[in-house]
Amino acid sequence: VDGLAAEREQGITIDVAYRFFSTEKRKFIVADTPGHEQYTRNMVTGASTADLAVILIDARKGVLTQTRRHSYLAHLVGIRHVVLAVNKMDLVGYDQQKFDDIVADYRAFAESIGIAAFTAMPISGFRGDNITTPSPNTPWYTGPSLVEHLERVEIDAERDRARPFRLPVQWVNRPDLDFRGFAGLIAGGEVRPGDKVRVLPSGKMSSVARIVSFGGDLDVAVAGQSVTLTLADEIDCSRGDVIAAADAPPQAADQFEATFVWMADEAMLPGRSYWLKLATQTVSATVQAPKYQIAVNTMEKLAAKTFDLNAIGVANLSTDKPIVFEAYGDNRTLGGFVLIDKLTNATVAAGMLHFSLRRSQNVHWQPVDLDREHHAALKNQKAAVLWFTGLSGAGKSTIANLVEKKLARMNRHTFLLDGDNVRHGLNKDLGFTDADRVENIRRVGEVAKLMTDAGLIVITAFISPFKAEREMVRRMMAPGEFLEVHIDTPLADAEARDVKGLYAKARAGQLANFTGIDSPYEAPDDPEIRIDTTGMTAEEAADAIVERLIP
Structure with missing residues (x-):
């Protein structure tokens, strides 16, 4: 069933291959999936829609690490029917004791991971033993052939x-x-x-x-x-x-525990906003820091701060509004989901919901009589967020401070959130890793939203290096309320200023994860306001921003 040239050349399976066949009793789709650990995401993709898994074991080698991994993944995605096909029995002389030892070894492992039952059969793919009909070479085996079993098994659709x-x-x-x-x-x-x-x-x-x-x-x-x-x-x-x-409805909730299979080359960043698609529902969702990662070869639970490609682990998940769901073990359609990158539209993870968190059922919105429009009207202004972004040393804080002073002279009610100042309190616990930068902006975005609810004009001065998080904050706000201000300064100019001496430390290797040096900055593609600091003074830049905000 190998279809790719690379698969045939190397003698391994790389991607999922689907093949179709039928008997007088049933039609079948076979998903041939890779077994190597580096192709875990491919195997999970193929197994996610299967009703039955055939686990092949070489009779000469017995239960291997790869066997355990395959079985765990099959159980993980909810496959209830497992066939343990002990292949190449002809090479061990159809030895019943060899077969029984392998089955006993596998049963001990299967029970440890929650596989309640499986069907074991001795086969020879090369000679056709017990594939379509019972083989005279295994008179000690009285069970069905592989095809006979496939025709009889109760599939999930019936359940x-x-x-x-x-x-x-x-x-x-x-x-x-x-x-x-x-x-x-x-x-x-x-x-x-x-x-x-x-x-x-x-x-x-x-x-x-x-x-x-x-x-x-x-x-x-x-x-x-x-x-x-x-x-x-x-x-x-x-x-x-x-x-x-009507008498047995599913739940609706916005916080869950789930198992994730990470499928993207880029690691998961706790706090980053993704699209979550479950059945026909699509909502915005964020993943919290992992509870643990599972070593699929040993079944150990390992500490983890993120999920890398092919990682499997458990973490909490929150959505921006309640979704209707059931536990994956009860309903694959309403319990299985995918996460989609909001910028690239690439699928980054598949997941399985376990249960809703109790707090999601007990926390409700409290209605208030004075809404955000009332607060803004009291101040005779329209709430807004001026989101300054740019490299360190670009001039964000300087220009933001001038903008606030100019707005104050116009009797506007403002508040300035500066990156360095916020890290002295609210975000004191965060560092400068990619994950911490994501959480930094998520928190500031929530604070800015609360301030716009109070009718304020909020000015933020943060490097905010990632497009995804800036877009996340934009979606928190009302349409037209978020104005992205790119303080566009070339790296060489920002480094030449180096007022705080940070670039020098970064170049000397004394400061890790510094934006522009060893950590990326994703410049806005189409900001509402772009300020080229090489062609204007800070005063001129502030005037241009105020004029754009209040024509």
Whole structure:
């Protein structure tokens, strides 16, 4: 099944290869996945949609580290059916004792990681023993052949039909004024016209009027079918909502514990904002510092500050609004998710939700009578954030200070948040690693948002080297409220100023993670205001910024 030239040349599997075959009883899709540790993300991708895993063991070698890794990953992604195929039995003379020893060894490991049951069979891929029919070479084996077992095993889709009804809404189908239906793939249970349902996260109740399919109306629809439901009542329901059984609805929460499989070359940065896609829901999410990383070869739990490529670990996750979910072990569709980089749109991780954190159920928004518009009106101004970004020594603090003084003379209510000052208090515990820089900006962004809620014009002077975090803060604010101000100074000019002597220390190797020297700076592509300090004074720059803010 190897399809890539590199796979055939090296005799290894690199990427997932899908092959199709059928028997008189079933159709099958085989996902051939790589087994090497460096291709963990490829294996998880292939296994994530599988109903059954075939774990191949060389009868001459027995249970290896690779066997343990494969089994752990299969269990991790929720594969309930495992076949232990002890291959190359012809090379050990079809020795029953050899087979029994391997099975006993594997059973001890399987039980330790939570695999409740597996089916073991002796096979020879080269000679075809016990592949399609029982082999006369193993009279001591009385179980089914591999194909016979595949034809009989109960797949997850059959189990899902016994669960409570779930339909993530993919599309609101409204071809004309007389029809409004909600289309999606049923992720659990079954539904009939007249069934009481609840739309989540709103919690509104209704009942199913019709089940519409391509072939006409249905009397019943089950897990795995794509259908359109019409409801008896005109209630609000849109893409991302979940229509569920009224008497057994799933939860909605915004904080979770989850297992992550990191798939990006760039390491995970705690506090960075990613897109989270779960079923048809897409929300903004941040990952907290890992609780631990799992060494897939030994199953040890290791301390970790981040997740690198192919790492598997557990961390808490928070979303900007509640999402409807179930534990991955109960429902793959509503428990499995991917994280997407907001700038590149690349998938950086796959994950599995364990449970919601109790605090997410107990913390609610408290309504207040005086809103942000009221506070701004009292000050006779519009709240805004002037977000200064640029290299160290570019002139951010100097120009920001001048801007605040000019606005004060215009009777504007302002507050200046300076990077150095904030690190003396609120962010005193943070260093200058990439992860700490991300958390630094996340905290400052939240403070700036609170200040705009108070109706203030907030001026921030931070290097803020990463585009992703600046965009995260932008999304916190109301449209048009965030103005990115790039103090654009060439590195050579900033280094020549070196008022604080930091560049000299960085060049001498006495200061690590210094932006522009050994830590990157991602300049804005299209800021609202760009200040070229090589062509104007600080006073002129401040005047230009104030004029842009208050024409």
